[in-house]
Amino acid sequence: MSVLRWSVRTLDRALDGETVYRELLAAEPVAFWLDGSLTDRLPRRVSVLGTSAGAEVITRDVADGDVFAELNQLLAERAAEPPPELAGLFCGGYVGYFGYELKALTGGVTAHEAPTPDALWIWANRFVVIDHDRDRTHLVALDGDLDGGLDSGDAWLDRAEEAAADWWMGGVDAPAIARLDLESHLEQDRTTYLAGVARVLEELEAGETYEVNLTNRVRLPAVPDPFEFFCWQRSANPAPYAAFLRYGDLAVASSSPERFLTVEADGWAECRPIKGTAPRDLDAAQDQLAAKALAEDDKTRAENLMIVDLIRNDLGRVSVPGTVTVPQLMQVESYRTVHQLVTTVRGRLRDGVTAVDAVRACFPPGSMTGAPKIRTMRIIDELESSARGVYSGALGYLTVDGRADLSVVIRTAVLTPDQTVIGAGGAIVLDSDPVAEYDEMVLKATAAVGARAGGVVDD
Numbered sequence: 001m002s003v004l005r006w007s008v009r010t011l012d013r014a015l016d017g018e019t020v021y022r023e024l025l026a027a028e029p030v031a032f033w034l035d036g037s038l039t040d041r042l043p044r045r046v047s048v049l050g051t052s053a054g055a056e057v058i059t060r061d062v063a064d065g066d067v068f069a070e071l072n073q074l075l076a077e078r079a080a081e082p083p084p085e086l087a088g089l090f091c092g093g094y095v096g097y098f099g100y101e102l103k104a105l106t107g108g109v110t111a112h113e114a115p116t117p118d119a120l121w122i123w124a125n126r127f128v129v130i131d132h133d134r135d136r137t138h139l140v141a142l143d144g145d146l147d148g149g150l151d152s153g154d155a156w157l158d159r160a161e162e163a164a165a166d167w168w169m170g171g172v173d174a175p176a177i178a179r180l181d182l183e184s185h186l187e188q189d190r191t192t193y194l195a196g197v198a199r200v201l202e203e204l205e206a207g208e209t210y211e212v213n214l215t216n217r218v219r220l221p222a223v224p225d226p227f228e229f230f231c232w233q234r235s236a237n238p239a240p241y242a243a244f245l246r247y248g249d250l251a252v253a254s255s256s257p258e259r260f261l262t263v264e265a266d267g268w269a270e271c272r273p274i275k276g277t278a279p280r281d282l283d284a285a286q287d288q289l290a291a292k293a294l295a296e297d298d299k300t301r302a303e304n305l306m307i308v309d310l311i312r313n314d315l316g317r318v319s320v321p322g323t324v325t326v327p328q329l330m331q332v333e334s335y336r337t338v339h340q341l342v343t344t345v346r347g348r349l350r351d352g353v354t355a356v357d358a359v360r361a362c363f364p365p366g367s368m369t370g371a372p373k374i375r376t377m378r379i380i381d382e383l384e385s386s387a388r389g390v391y392s393g394a395l396g397y398l399t400v401d402g403r404a405d406l407s408v409v410i411r412t413a414v415l416t417p418d419q420t421v422i423g424a425g426g427a428i429v430l431d432s433d434p435v436a437e438y439d440e441m442v443l444k445a446t447a448a449v450g451a452r453a454g455g456v457v458d459d
Contacts, residue, residue: 263403
């Protein structure tokens with residue numbers, strides 16, 4: 001087991017995340033920003049930005065073996081209790097994503113091959129934790145005897161303090177791709193997608209499945225600067241799980257509103273699926289009516305209930321019997337721009353079950369497959385013409401003290417020098433209107449490029 005050493009400097013103010021990234025991380029070969037600043041997410045708003053001294057990054061495809069087992073072993077070797085000031089916060093570990101095609105390791109099959117890695121995890125040992133609610137910032141260097149004799153973190157901490165003295169005041173312009181006609185760039189055009197919805201309805205009628213999340217891809221030109229794109233995205237569409245990852249020429253810019261899974265140090269795990277979103281209204285009376293309509297919509301409630309049952313089953317496989325509960329069932333949560341119908345599912349993990357084990361049990365997110373999961377994924381494989389890649393997977397962190405916090409990868413752009421790819425889709429049930437499902441899919445794609453259109457944008 002590695003011996004980890006933390007060097008922490010605490011500032012009595014919450015730094016500006018964009019400034020920290022530009023001044024401290026923009027030139028690093030790998031970098032990340034998990035942004036919790038521009039949201040009213042409860043119970044605590046925290047942002048984490050950082051890099052890997054030594055550029056230790058795990059990139060794996062399904063064919064490379066079991067990345068879940070690999071991460072379990074690496075985290076076990078580096079397991080440690082953090083210093084008190086980082087308790088309950090990000091204290092070091094891995095930051096990255098599990099792509100959808102890893103379903104082949106969790107009960108699915110290999111149907112399509114993604115051009116991007118199926119898993120990408122950055123060993124985060126130089127990072128900044130911004131506690132927005134408590135108005136403080138921790139600058140952290142983490143070193144251990146498995147880190148290959150890296151230089152002391154003091155120099156990095158000095159650089160971080162210098163960055164803290166600045167404040168970015170620049171604006172951000174809309175990227176050119178935000179002004180494109182997204183429908184003309186769909187991988188499956190209107191006719192093809194509607195035919196897919198019709199096939200799903202046939203499977204539903206035959207009793208093969210209860211719900212199918214059918215998705216599509218928008219393939220747009222590359223953007224000159226992925227970070228500038230993310231800055232536009234977060235300003236136009238602030239989200240509880242906004243995130244930016246960069247590894248060489250690959251970048252992921254996400255404005256996800258949905259929690260996939262959290263695991264606390266005491267072993268409690270929680271999923272919070274979203275099925276149902278309605279835009280806020282400036283008129284208070286109309287706003288209340290919109291929330292009420294969302295809460296009472298039969299189709300939305302049916303979608304939500306089926307996914308909740310699926311998640312209860314997934315979480316139940318790794319939890320202490322009798323501990324899986326639904327403390328919040330289809331409650332309307334109101335945020336700055338939308339109302340959302342959210343359910344909370346909690347369970348206490350069995351002794352010996354790690355956060356990575358819990359991720360494996362619940363992956364891929366049920367809200368992005370449908371139910372029952374295994375059979376529905378096979379139907380999806382037949383109807384979708386390409387790999388989902390990062391989209392529909394999970395993104396976030398796994399810490400050295402056994403915790404995890406990951407979002408569902410929706411409202412996300414995957415950016416390379418060749419193109420910008422955005423996934424979008426929707427849950428199809430028996431009473432779905434095919435044309436409405438197509439329109440909803442297009443609307444969701446616009447959200448990922450920072451469009452301000454109203455309507456349903458939950459997955």
